[in-house]
Amino acid sequence: MGEVIIKMPDVGEGVAEAELVEWHVKPGDPVREDMVIAAVMTDKATVEIPSPVDGTVIWLAGEIGDLIAVKAPLVRIETAGGAGEAQPLPSSQAPTAEVVKAEIARPAPAAPVAATPAAAAPPAEKPLAAPSVRLFAMENGVDLRQVHGSGPAGRILREDVEQFIVQGAAPALVKGGSAKKTATEEIKLTGLRRRIAEKMVLSTSRIPHITYVEEVDMTALEELRATMNGDRRESHPKLTVLPFLMRALVKAISEQPEVNATFDDDAGIITRHGAVHIGIATQTPAGLTVPVVRHAEARGIWDCAAEMVRLADAARSGTATRDELSGSTITISSLGALGGIVSTPVINHPEVAIIGVNKIATRPVWDGTQFVPRKMMNLSSSFDHRIIDGWDAATFVQRIRTLLETPALIFIEG
Incomplete structure (x- = not known):
């Protein structure tokens, strides 16, 4: 041995x-x-x-x-x-x-020796179960420490909890037939969720945020988007608002390059980037990741859309590389239809700006003589107030607003 x-x-x-x-x-x-x-x-x-x-x-x-x-x-x-x-x-x-x-080299052959005892006792084990299983157990008042796991490495499955409920005593009921919920659960932050927490703390503790909200009339752009989607090639992905916003960002950055920058807090150095590498905040089963569309300044609408879809798929499937998840110079955050009316996005340190997209909703807008239905959307954008003044932040967002409200400007070169 x-x-x-x-x-x-x-x-x-x-x-x-x-x-x-x-x-x-x-x-x-x-x-x-x-x-x-x-x-x-x-x-x-x-x-x-x-x-x-x-x-x-x-x-x-x-x-x-x-x-x-x-x-x-x-x-x-x-x-x-x-x-x-x-x-x-x-x-x-x-x-x-x-x-x-990870490929690990095999040990070199050696003469048989007596087995060496473990240097230390293994740590006390905690129930191994997926978050959804933990939630199901908590909702049913089940202590996972009492459940035998039938999954790999003793992982507790939903079926194990269901079997425990059937075989064991049902939770006590109060008047009205609802079960008392007395269980508590401690969940240790690990993996990607821990990385996200660390990054958020770093950003909010070091960066004095200023958030500026601007209302944008998306009616004309939505009409253009519907037309382009109707005429698109089979090889092209369906256009969302984001590729148009990416192109608008590129044009606005050409006029205000200080927004497309990163700030080294420790060295006190601002680096303005000629390349526009746009991070797209993406929700995945493991948590929030930010795949990066590189050189958006050299891409057209369809190219931006295709690359964004490719990267989002890679992030959600867990196959994105380190290079695809780093190096952004400015970030877009969007929750799509769940985008709410206003948000306060947290800057992706060490960047100095993040553009937040809220949902599009049809609202009555006064045109000078009457109220007319228009498709409106808010942009909620945060800036590093050490680097970007409020006036410059407002000017930048209003330039984006102009480009989105008159989408033909997005396609004009120069």
Whole structure:
């Protein structure tokens, strides 16, 4: 018998530690060669860690959400062969895809040695279940610690909770037939949700936001959009408002380049960018990500639309690369039909501006002689007040408004 130690791989880009976001095994579980045993996250990339050998897990480094240093022991596996050490992946070979498999070198053969006991007892286990299952359990007054999980690595499934309710005592009912809900649940921030929280704290603590809201008459643009969608080629994606806004941003930035900038707080340096790399805030099953449409200044309406669709699909499927999720110079935030009337978008640090799109609604507008129905939309935009004055912020948004209200201007060169 022997022991193999798997260390945290080096995923490159100067990363010193990675966060544990998922265990696929627990102490005592048998593992096979190439079986995924853990997933770690750094920046916005998730790396799956496979086992290099057949054996039995005898020790895990920590709990979900813990930060583990690169090259630190991650898993210990008892094997039938000799002891060894699985080397971390060199940074020159670090993975670049959003979800990739870390290739870990196999240990060199060695003479059989006695199994080494685990250096420390495994951490106390918490119920492993998806957020939807946790919510279902909480709504039904079920303590997940009492439920046996039938999923991989003991994960608790919805069916396990349903079976527990059927087999166990039903929750006590109060007058009127409703169940008392007394359960509480502590949820540790991990993975992408933790990254989002850290980024929001960084942005709001360092950037003094000024938010400017402007009303835009979208009637003419909506008519143009409907016409273009009706005449579009089969290979073209359906146009939303965002590609028009992207092109309007490019033209407005050409007149006010200070808005297309990033600010290094520590060095006190503003960098104005000639390229317009537009981040599109996108909701995914894992949380909010910001894929980047690069060089929007060199793209037309249809090209902007196609690239935006491609990146959104990649972000939602978890296949977007690091390069596709970084490097934006200005960001658009839109909730589409759920956009509300007004919002206060948080700037994507270290950028200095973010444009928030609210929903389009038909409202009565006074044209000088009577009220007429018009399709109206608000733009709620935030700016770094250290860099952008209120006057400049208003001028920038009003220029965008003019372009959207007279969409032919968007297509005029120069």
